[in-house]
Amino acid sequence: MTSSGSTSQSYATERETTEGRVFTVTGGDWDTVTGAIDPLSNEKIVVNMGPQHPSTHGVLRLVLELEGETVTEARCVIGYLHTGIEKNLEYRNWTQGTTFVTRADYLAPLFNEAGYVLGVEKLLGITDDITERAQTIRVLFMELNRISSHLVWLATAGMEIGAISMMLYGFREREYILDIFEETTGLRMNHAYFRPGGVANDIPDSAIKKIRDFLIYMPKKLKEYEDLLSGQVIWQQRTQGVAVLDVTGCLALGITGPVLRSAGLAWDMRKTLPYSGYENYEFDVPTATTGDVWGRYQVRMAEMRESLKIVEQALDRLRPGPIFISDKKIAWPAQLAMGVDGLGNSLEHVAKIMGASMESLIHHFKLVTEGFRVPAGQVYIGIEHPRGELGVHVVSDGGTHPYRVHMRDPSFVNLQAIPAMAEGALLADVIAGGASLDPVMGGCDR
Amino acid sequence: MSLESNEPVGANLGAPAQTPASPEKGMFGIQGSGDVSGFGGLVRRKPEVVGTPKPYGSYFDEVTDALEEAYPGFADAIEKVVVDRDELTLHIVPAKIAEVAQIMRDDESLRFELCSSVSGVDYLDSDARRLHVIYQLTSMTYRRRVRLEAAVPAGGSLPTVTHIYPTADWQEREAYDMFGVVFTGHPNLTRILMPDDWEGHPQLKDYPLGGVPVEYKGAEIPPPDQRRIYQ
DSSP states (O other): TTTTTTTTTTSSSSEETTTTEEEOOOOSHHHHHHHSSTTTTEEEEEEESSSSGGGSSSEEEEEEEETTEEEEEEEEEEOTOOOOHHHHHTTTTTTTTHHHHHTSSSHHHHHHHHHHHHHHHHHOOOOOGGGHHHHHHHHHHHHHHHHHHHHHHHHHHHHHOOOHHHHHHHHHHHHHHHHHHHHHSOOOSOOEETTTESSSSSHHHHHHHHHHHHHHEEEEEHHHHHHHHHHHHHHHHHHTTOOOOOOHHHHHOOTTTHHHHHHTOOOHHHHHSSOOTTGGOOOOOOOOOOOOOHHHHHHHHHHHHHHHHHHHHHHHOOOOOBBSSTTTSOOOOOEEEETTEEEOHHHHHIIIIIIOOOOHHHHHHHHHHOOOOSSSSEEEEEETTTTEEEEEEEOSSSSSOEEEEEEEHHHHHHGHHHOOOOOOOOHHHHHHHHHHHOOOHHHOOO | OSSTOOOOTSSSOOOOOOOOOOOSSSSTSSOOBBSSSSSSOOOOOOOOOOOOOOOOOOOOOHHHHHHHOTTTTHHHHHEEEEEEETTEEEEGGGGHHHHHHHHHHHHHOOOOEEEEEEEEEEEOOTTOOOOOEEEEEOOOOOOTEEEEEEEEOOOOOOEEOTTTTTHHHHHHHHHHHHHOEEEOOOOOOSSSOOTTTTOOOOTTSSSHHHHHHHSSSOOOOOGGGSSOOOO
């Protein structure tokens, strides 16, 4: 970049401020900065990385103090994607809440929905009344979502460490899962598919077939990724012994999920505090003992295989039956079906409520516009999200709207580990370490 | 409803929320901040928190007994024990929260190693107990959960638990940012999600929804009723 005189103006512009000289660096122009700094009088350099930096996973901003290439202090600045989801929930009815929470962590939308609806169901006291089929569909979709989330992790982490082709492959396979989601929920993300009382609509046979095909297709691809990465010297050197965090550090900082399991503690709430019938599935909780980026890579690869096992078992357990709770005071009155223009009320249902039954029209209208009431109280639901513990604290005051919903998002809590992993390490390892946490800023900032 | 009062309709409790008069101008037909109470003219119910009598059932008796044994100030610190929907909530005197958390973490028969979540709830019911700070603790050893709850007035303070659970650092900052609860002894209690020059605490129930000028640095966007009108 510096070779061209005409373009160098737009890069590495410098200006004097009260804090010292400030450079704006956009890539490939570091020698302009290093050339302009006297190494004797300026031992320390503060680098502001982000919020618009391709290797910080979305709008995460890192303020790094460097001595040479060693990071002496690292601080995260977040909040750039704060959208007030928790506040918005308080002004919508309970069912509408799922359309908000699904947008928090956009790579794991079904987990956000699951945490929220499990909370609402516990408040309603209908946890045990959720039909077998709805439970199985939820588990099936959560595990598919876990694979698609881990695939994005693998893709972006690969890209950040220099394995660009991994990014293409990861997103390619994720597309397959998004197709399955689209086939069923009508949307690739932001599904609002899990509803208090069940799921919005049944899985069509075409989607079941796609999932069966995926179960054959995916293990080969996982093998391919490992062939591509595991033996690669650069991949090993960038991950092994990098950004180590042991169990003590994880627990103190509240880190859960694959990062905690890579340090050796097999804490997975699907096993330890099961929900949604996970106790009926056979799967292992993969762990590593290295506590570094390499360990997290291995744990996530193994988790995708375990998720495939669960998906297969869930498909086998899938029996025909209702997908919504039978209580008509809560069950969503719509009978959704996929039409030519997307998901909507089935024509038979529209014909029935419009033509045959005034009462069901009134019931439909009341339930959709006003919603149902939820007895006053509070509950906390913790579920195993791809990134760790997703906690949803739901408070009701007895009304038709949530009184307060707080999402303890694993990205938010896990990002606190960045200073612990980065300080004293090299600048390049900040990227590898940050990527290994798999932060999703939509969930972090909510 | 005038903008000067800066108080959304329906935020004052006790009476049913007023429905604002039909608007005559404004970009979206709403003047002031509209009815943001979310109650649509309904009277709010104020559920009373009632302590649960012993025995509590499940593992709850073991937890409370262990805490009582390990913590001499149990009677002074624990206001109420509530068991609801198979969850245990200990209502704690705010000043004692750090002491209780320390014992919850360290005592061998309690072992709540992980502080899963810290958040706030604005209950808007009485001045002295308006804001509740909620701590969700998880014991990985015993696979148990317990909730600690401390009530403070608006802008009130209580000791930080960051020296016991470092993970509470950002979560307390979020509770401060959203509710204005001050955690004394916190190493760096600054805003975390909102911009650092933001005024007000958005998760409070009486925080206006809309009808306020945009607060970002340098941005000049008038409140909705002073913008151009499309008719």
